[in-house]
Amino acid sequence: MASIDTGGGDGGHKKGPGVKKAKKLSTRVDMTPMVDLGFLLITFFVFTATMSTPTTLDLNMPKDIKDQKEQTEVKESSVLSIMLGKNDQIYYYEGKLTESGDNFKQTTFKGIRDIIINKKKEVISRYVTDPECEAKAKAEGKPISNCADKDFVVIIKPSPEATYKNTVDILDEMTINQVRTYAMVKIFDQEFELIKATEAGGGIK
Amino acid sequence: MTPFVDIAFLILSFFIMATKFKPPEPVEITTPGSVLSQKLPENNAVMISIDSSNKVYFSVLSENAPEKYTTIINGINTSQNLGLSPAQIANFRKTFMVGVPFSGLKELLSTDAKDQPKLNQPGIPVLDTLNNQLFWWIRESKSAFAGEKLNYLIKGDGKSKYPVFEAVISALKRNEEFKYNLVTALDDIPSGTELYIKERAGEKDLKK
Numbered sequence: 302m303a304s305i306d307t308g309g310g311d312g313g314h315k316k317g318p319g320v321k322k323a324k325k326l327s328t329r330v331d332m333t334p335m336v337d338l339g340f341l342l343i344t345f346f347v348f349t350a351t352m353s354t355p356t357t358l359d360l361n362m363p364k365d366i367k368d369q370k371e372q373t374e375v376k377e378s379s380v381l382s383i384m385l386g387k388n389d390q391i392y393y394y395e396g397k398l399t400e401s402g403d404n405f406k407q408t409t410f411k412g413i414r415d416i417i418i419n420k421k422k423e424v425i426s427r428y429v430t431d432p433e434c435e436a437k438a439k440a441e442g443k444p445i446s447n448c449a450d451k452d453f454v455v456i457i458k459p460s461p462e463a464t465y466k467n468t469v470d471i472l473d474e475m476t477i478n479q480v481r482t483y484a485m486v487k488i489f490d491q492e493f494e495l496i497k498a499t500e501a502g503g504g505i506k
Numbered sequence: 507m508t509p510f511v512d513i514a515f516l517i518l519s520f521f522i523m524a525t526k527f528k529p530p531e532p533v534e535i536t537t538p539g540s541v542l543s544q545k546l547p548e549n550n551a552v553m554i555s556i557d558s559s560n561k562v563y564f565s566v567l568s569e570n571a572p573e574k575y576t577t578i579i580n581g582i583n584t585s586q587n588l589g590l591s592p593a594q595i596a597n598f599r600k601t602f603m604v605g606v607p608f609s610g611l612k613e614l615l616s617t618d619a620k621d622q623p624k625l626n627q628p629g630i631p632v633l634d635t636l637n638n639q640l641f642w643w644i645r646e647s648k649s650a651f652a653g654e655k656l657n658y659l660i661k662g663d664g665k666s667k668y669p670v671f672e673a674v675i676s677a678l679k680r681n682e683e684f685k686y687n688l689v690t691a692l693d694d695i696p697s698g699t700e701l702y703i704k705e706r707a708g709e710k711d712l713k714k
Contacts, residue, residue: 332507332511335511336507336511336514339511339514339515339518340514342518342522343514343517343518343521346518346521346522346525347521349525356540356542356544356545356546356689356690356691356692357542357544357545357546357547357659357687357688357689357690358540358542358544358687358688358689358690359542359544359685359686359687359688360660360685360686360687360688361684361685361686362675362678362679362684362685362686363684364679364684385668414696414699418700459668459672460668461667461668461669462667462668463667463668464664464665464666464667464668465538465556465662465663465664465665465666465667465668465670465671466538466664466665467668468668468671469538469539469540469662469664469688469690470538472540472688473539473540473541473542473690473693476540476541476542476701477541477695477696477699477700477701477702478699478700478701479700479701479704487672
């Protein structure tokens with residue numbers, strides 16, 4: 302900007318002797334502090350704007366049914382029971398828990414995904430074409446594949462020592478793996494005893 | 507440098523205008539993450555908060571219809587025979603969270619809203635099935651919002667224990683309410699999973 306001729310001044314006509322040329326002042330302002338402040342504010346607002354984005358996870362609970370006859374029956378072979386213990390430990394068994402409890406296994410949140418996926422695959426592989434369900438799915442505009450895993454049920458049983466985070470994580474795992482039917486129920490005493498025994502054996506405090 | 511500064515200030519003004527400050531919360535709650543990106547409702551909702559030391563708090567979100575606050579607190583006042591003064595009832599509107607048993611409500615509502623976070627609130631009793639006071643709060647909210655859609659938000663700290671959450675659910679269940687929204691932070695969908703594949707295929711309906 303310094304090189305730009307601002308006009309006036311020493312243009313064409315000469316001024317007489319003794320007439321001093323007015324000193325030209327620079328029109329530039331030092332912008333550095335302003336820019337500093339600007340960026341400080343930008344960083345502040347960028348952080349505060351993205352930090353809080355709460356979302357919600359839907360949870361539907363069933364009505365408590367007292368009458369045994371009204372309860373939904375599920376196929377034993379396609380049930381996966383997941384129990385949440387303390388210290389982010391997961392215990393699970395497939396089908397029905399045996400008397401001796403030898404199908405009671407332990408895993409973590411890292412391992413549970415594969416177990417759910419494998420169980421789901423197993424249930425789908427055993428699927429025998431159900432024309433009634435497929436016709437219904439077609440009528441409702443849903444994919445027929447929904448029928449193949451309709452029997453697959455996950456039962457979630459958080460123990461009193463499980464945290465809320467564990468509960469949300471496992472519900473999230475249902476969404477991630479597209480488990481359509483799952484239920485959250487109270488843990489049985491036998492299962493809680495087994496968890497305690499495993500914890501004592503594995504040194505989990 | 508001028509264009510550079512121009513852009514910088516454009517961004518700055520955008521963020522200033524787009525930012526909405528949340529009111530300061532009396533209790534710090536770190537929510538766990540989930541992959542669902544559903545938005546949190548800001549109106550017609552009651553929020554049940556559980557903090558890391560398993561205390562339960564109750565709050566009403568109804569900026570659009572402030573008269574609901576009065577209806578709810580009046581209902582509580584009558585059903586529990588608390589004998590609250592009109593000033594205390596008016597203060598409920600400003601109270602951000604209630605985390606006291608009914609016996610402590612008078613003291614909480616006599617405190618100015620600004621000083622309430624300093625009070626050490628013991629939490630609403632829920633674990634005792636015979637004295638699950640949250641049941642009454644939900645009952646009054648339900649009748650105040652009768653005929654309208656009311657969302658039940660449960661905002662729990664990741665470290666809180668499951669039995670408290672179960673007690674909150676049972677208070678809601680006793681009110682014949684079976685649909686809740688759990689407040690979570692947003693997590694990324696793990697790659698390779700079924701949901702991930704579905705999302706990539708452009709299917710937006712995550713629910714059954």
